[in-house]
Amino acid sequence: MAATITSEADGNLKENSMFLKKTLAAVSPLTLRIVAECPVTKARACDLTLPHSSVSTPVFMPVGTQGTLKGITADQLEGLGCQICLGNTYHLGMRPGPELIEKANGLHGFMNWRRNLLTDSGGFQMVSLVELSEVTEEGVKFKSPYDGKEILLSPEKSISIQNSLGSDIMMQLDDVVSSTVKGPRVEEAMHRSIRWLDRCIAANKHPDKQNLFAIIQGGLDAELRKACLDEMTKRDVPGFAIGGLSGGEEKDDFWRMVTLSTDHLPREKPRYLMGVGYAVDLVVCVALGCDMFDCVFPTRTARFGSALVPWGSLQVKQKQYAKDFQPIDPDCQCPTCKRHSRAYLHALFKSDTAAMHHITIHNIAYQLTLMRSVRQSIVEGRFPEFIQTFMKRMFPSPDQYPNWAVEALASVNVTLE
């Protein structure tokens, strides 16, 4: 039944696709309204309207790799105020596969998530997870870890899978090079990513309901990044991601590439900084003008008992918390902190996996609350003061402020006290 409806819709879309491509800007299923801009830094607060619901930025997007978020139900995630989360195209394309998800009314239907979804292109996972992957002009070739079959992930294939998943935001397939690689390979990857962007735009079957974001590449070379920005911003895509960073490069290089990118990205489109999620990085990169972030860290670290707090992190499994009857963070309003003590969670880690779920919920709540406070301070015109307070709480003393953060903030007129 569901399958029939989908194929009919596809038929209609094919007929209409010429028309849709020409009027892409008009029908792009995304609007960005800038609510406030920080008068000191490059930070901004926006309302981003997507097909399933609106999103208040700056926003942190939790990662639900395989159509689920580490033991948390869709209702719990919604209860925490999450407006958008991620799914991984590589994993979902392998299992359960795009055909099945399409039959289930897309990833939204399959995991029963009512709000927005963003899917990556699958390329990054392939290069980082699968041995013997090979990049050619055609796409990324690799052997399936499940049945050993050779598979080609082309820009068209990536978009086709993401069309089946039905995400609100899709990412272009890019040619991923480790951020520590230098030389001609970086330039080749940058140019290829531009060519692949054009192929992705052409392959999108649902430009009226799925937004395709371009990914700025160019490694740590300012010239290459600038060239990539110039080319990609000529395309009328609904949004841009800053890619090829947070892969082990020096933080000094990292923030300079971020700020260079936001300097040249159009003001009226969302900017997504990929793979960034540590609290300090988030606050600094909001100041540098980024709107959207994702990272597996807060949920991954929860499984090992690491709870995120305004003063860093707290290792619940450590012996010192066995008799500590306070909540993880006495000021946190999450369901975990409202009911359970560090001591109980410490003990529960020895008995049941629900202990991990408690920390996961707290960590997601921490990330989302942090971003809500950031947004609130931008709206109220006191973001620079927020940064001062945040840094003071995070580090025991100013001489422990990381140098890169001090410099990055100074570049947007915030001098840490």
Added chain:
Amino acid sequence: MAGSRMKLELSKVVQGRCRLGQLKEMGRMGQHCLDIPGCLLYTHLGTVPHLTQDTLHTLSSLPTVTQVTLSNIAEHQDVLEEFKGGFKKFAGLHDTVLYCSLHDSAAQSPTGHTTNKTVSVWGSGGRIELTVAKFMALQRTVQPDWYQTMADGETWQTGISRKRVRKSVDRSLAHLDECLLVHQKSQELDGVSVFGVVEGGDILEERLRSARETAKRPVAGFCLDGFQNGAMDQALRSQLITAVTKELPEDKPRLLQGVGRPDEVLACVEAGVDLFEGFFPFQVTERGCALCFLFDITPDPESAAADEEQHTAGETQPNGDLNCDDQTHMTRFEMDLKDKRYQDDFRPLVEGCGCYCCRNHQRAYVHHLLVTNELLAGVLLMIHNTSHYNSFFRAVREALANDKMDLLRRRVLGTVKEESG
């Protein structure tokens, strides 16, 4: 007297054995009641496995009694002593009756560590030896509403000698007397209910002796121990329980330990058992399965026929074994969601089930979560299985009230169709 508060009100007794009623005035404030036959809420350290309070409370009618085991708690004694507020408060449990048992029926612990004066429990850090003094010190810090006394239940292995069984009865009675002595002197345990433990292995005379002697003591109710899967078959279990419950006072509840399979629950209810531990849905969850057995006996031929059809069409066809003694083995009351045939099955786990999982998700999704080893699989299955099992107990009470136990048994065993022709 110990356990003066808990009251049993029977509304019906079938064939002089099988009881329908309500346990009343439970908890320190006497504000809780529990319908019998009924089951307790199984937990790991006060947490229903895989569930947080949010996911747990998606379930509409939860058992009013939460079970915790000393095997989980004993290693945290020093923490609880420092906390002082009792286990309920420590675990963030509000508005529940707390029952503290000795062992976890879903975890088989090693044998051979019981002495005249001690029993051992196995926690995450290994074996902890309990004397009556330590056992009672634990109860004083846990502050349950109700606990079982210390007992030697090591009678379930095959080939156990009559002498060893007699010793287990003697030891358990001695532990009971010692526990009661300490209990009566402990102000902290004032108003807390005590259940004595009936032992005796598979030897009828020892079972009767244990029951009679325990019944002479001032206990609020009885735990029937040593009947778990692997210890004996259901025919012998039914025979022994029938004989034992005849010796027990009618106005006190009987809790059977270590039995949870639906067909065995029915047989044991008919033998005179009032209460069961709720560990069975957890075991089903751990093997990636969903309970799907039928228990609807409402006289609606149309829906009954539809149920039959669904069953015989092979979609929820049971592929487990009815006569397997291994607790970890799949039974015929569940479906294996890891099975490939569910990968594109977009129906709920059980049609018509009102649990969070069935209202929101499909078999294909749970199958996907299981094959990708995602934690949400355990969460969703535990919600469904707990819900299904609780509904089964409600059906047992309804069947008892309406004299339909035969029909229920046939429905649960899936033999209604054959017998009705």
